Amino acid sequence: MNDRSDLLSQLSELLLSYSKGNLVELFSTYLREYYSDEVKYWEMLTSFLPSIVSNESFKEETSEFIQSKVEEISNEFEGYNTEMLRSATSTFLFELWNSWEEIISKDQSSQIMNILKYLARCDERAVQYCAIAQMFKLLDLFTSSKNPAAPVLYKALIFIMIDNHKDDTTRQF
Secondary structure (H helix, E strand, C coil): CHHHHHHHHHHHHHHHHHHCCCHHHHHHHHHHHHCCCHHHHHHHHHHHHHHHHHCHHHHHHHHHHHHHHHHHHHHHHHHCCCHHHHHHHHHHHHHHHHHCHHHCCHHHHHHHHHHHHHHHCCCCHHHHHHHHHHHHHHHHHHHHHCCCCHHHHHHHHHHHHHHCCCCHHHHHC
């Protein structure tokens, strides 16, 4: 996994060098056309997040673009027709919130919480467990950083436990 992150970091540096201020256009236009499958596009964006967050030039150049992607997911999430697409977009939101929490506004945090709560109640077990795991990871991060979303997240996890009190597998997970 470390080799992949090193490769992505080097590729990100290369992209920054050659994009000459057009990094947003690269992600929003050219890579969007290249990745015609929505799930693959969101997975690609998620894989570049650590490099974007670790580089101040990237952060500065892409902050508006990232904000627009959060809004896009929040507004269109219910219209996504597959659980894989919903899972890919929620993973993007989770990774973003996990690594760059100051970019997420209070309104966006409640929208992301609603998405995670929805996925935690999904019929597909893999998606459900992924959402619950993401919520626990965020709770761990938020309690240490004293993020105001921590109590809301804690409450949501308690309700998920109560909702699944008869389901041994989910409760044990």
